[in-house]
Amino acid sequence: MRPPDFDAPSFSAPSRLGAVADRIALASGWQRLALAWLAGACGALAMPPFGILPALAVALVPAVWLLDGAATGTGRLRRRLATAGSAAAIGWAWGFGYFVAGLWWLGAAFLVEADQFAVLMPLGVLGLPAVLGLFFGLGFALARLLWSPGWARILALAAGLSAAEWLRGHLFTGFPWNTLGMALGQNLWLMQAASVFGLYGLTLLAVLIGAAPATLATGATPRARWTPPLLALAVLALLAGAGAWRIPAGPMPDVPGVRLRLVQANIPQDARFNPRNRDGILERYLGLSDSATAPESRGLADVTHLIWPESSFPFLIQRDPKALAQITAALPPGKHLVTGAARADEPLPGERLHFYNGILVIGAEGFVGLPYDKHHLVPFGEYLPGPVDRILRAVGLRQFVAVPGGFTAAEGARRPFSVPGLPPVAASICYEVIFPGEVVPQVGARPGLILNLTNDGWFGDTPGPRQHFAQARLRAVEEGLPLVRAANTGISAVADPYGRVTGFLPVGAEGVLDRKLPRNLGESTFYSRFRDLFFAALLLGSVLLAIGARGRIARP
Structure with missing residues (x-):
């Protein structure tokens, strides 16, 4: 047959x-x-x-x-x-x-x-x-x-x-x-x-x-x-x-003593990286950061951690003492700013300058601890792959972010990011948060939260920023960790480890979001273990x- x-x-x-x-x-x-x-x-x-x-x-x-x-x-x-x-x-x-x-x-x-x-x-x-x-x-x-x-x-x-x-x-x-x-x-x-x-x-x-x-x-x-x-x-x-x-029926308990303020400045993308706007951009962030959100609000005095989005400055804050002084002067003692910022290393003689898309912590005394540098860069956005790089530069084109030579990816394994007053942080910048299994460091202490700083202003009021947030939110469920997300143009949000959003700022809104930090689940999920x-x-x-x-x- x-x-x-x-x-x-x-x-x-x-x-x-x-x-x-x-x-x-x-x-x-x-x-x-x-x-x-x-x-x-x-x-x-x-x-x-x-x-x-x-x-x-x-x-x-x-x-x-x-x-x-x-x-x-x-x-x-x-x-x-x-x-x-x-x-x-x-x-x-x-x-x-x-x-x-x-x-x-x-x-x-x-x-x-x-x-x-x-x-x-x-x-x-x-x-x-x-x-x-x-x-x-x-x-x-x-x-x-x-x-x-x-x-x-x-x-x-x-x-x-x-x-x-x-x-x-x-x-x-x-x-x-x-x-x-x-x-x-x-x-x-x-x-x-x-x-x-x-x-x-x-x-x-x-x-x-x-x-x-x-x-x-x-x-x-x-x-x-x-x-x-x-x-x-x-x-x-x-x-x-x-x-x-x-x-669970009720909300997750909060981490004691932590009060977050997420700043969404909603700066248009074509103005964001223009050095001529440096003073206006910094003033906008500082003004929003200390704004009163209610009659009884005292601005920065009411929060412990101020969070700004990816690449908040059209300049290198580490090489601008005047701008750094403005920020430190605005921070009350014991308060910390966690901000996205491009940074450059100090090259050895004969080597080119390397730029990193990073996260910095700033206190009243200046920079605190070590920066976090982005591991998973966006092809064509932050760097050009080898052969494509040579072809496009030959005709006068470059990657979207105008950094000489493009950004350099961080080397080595991911490690928890240290921020005074916060549990160990699983830091991610923009695009990195879409990769399941890669957000949380596999070495060091189990993190207490996922921090995602991003700038979706490139894509305007389209499905793109909403798709990005949905993927970030799913990482919280996979890992059993709360998500804290600050975006330039939205969506900025805080979500608990079940993916329940406790507060958000929509796409295109300017403002601040004050929230407490939900606890993590206390134990790893099946996915985070296996x-x-x-x-x-x-x-x-x-x-x-x-x-x-x-x-x-x-x-x-």
Whole structure:
């Protein structure tokens, strides 16, 4: 008996939905790619700030049907390779649509200095999504190699896409922005599962849940049609119920004696790095820092720690004694300013000056302790990769942040950042906070909070800053640590270790946020102890089940 042809679509549900699935599966050429692009673009609606969870099903269900119809070629090996190639093309188009719809706001950064960068806007708005789409192309190809009719192909797609998302978050410095698991990672109840599975575990679960309704159109029996989507709903309900149970009824206790003031100056990006504005920018920060927020407020006298965002100065504060004197004079004894600031080292003879994107602590007596320097720099934003650097500089272009030679990444392992009066700090600057498992130092004492200083002013009032905050908030749940986040243009916020926001300043607002510091959970979460072990177990289980189902069908 000849094994069944796994590469041929097989639909048995005599329904209108089955007819739609047939038409999608049998599409070819540009129509197939256009359907994939449109489905992927719909998936972006499941991401922050929209959070429309059913949009994930609208994106993934047609993806299953398109992969059903990916059969091409003749001969066993040739057919398998051609089918994987067809699936990769579908996946690339799906990913291209997903990233164009989800990352279009990157174009705003090219308009801040339009005379320098506007000509390169297509590279950010279309070029980057085209490159990122290759990861989904790989994921779809891997899924199709595990494909078999019925429920098991849902597991195959979940395995392929979650593996591809893990690779996207790690290869070539990584870019885990809008990872598919964020569809679950922005809802307070559902995000609690990240404390066990992490972002990539949420990704596998999100694909399973979102793709399961595909069997409603393709199952041979009512049981085959309804079992996967009902199981998906049960898993979704279980995640929500377990998350609701995990969150305590009352607020987290506060760290005694700590009162924070986050300053959001809302300085336009085109003015922020202009040295001519140095005095006005410093005065704006100092004025907001000591402002009264209520009739009984005494400004800085009421807080213990003042927090300013990333790169607060259009100059090097360490080399500007006048500006430093203004700050120290404004700080009452015992109060400390934690601020983002570019800094430069003292080079050895014959070496060039190295610049760092850092965090400094300043007290009434001057600089306190050692700085924190950013480890994970933004490619093209803070530095140019080697070959690209030479090409772009040859035509007179540079990275977005106008620092000679670009920023230098910190060397060595991450360590807790020390701030007088605060528990050990897991510091991160801007982009660093999107990397699960990398925010919290693996050496030294367990931190008491995640501190994220950022400047999202490059992207204006777009989904970008909101997506960034949602990812930072999920790190708090993964690690069981409160999040303190100061942003130039928003979102500045404080969240407890369950991801509950205790206060925030929205995008585009100018002001200060006074909050106490919530305690951490007191013990490590499963994710902080085991990292992606649980995700790896889910991935391996999905692969083995998909292979087993394929093997059972192939046996005569």
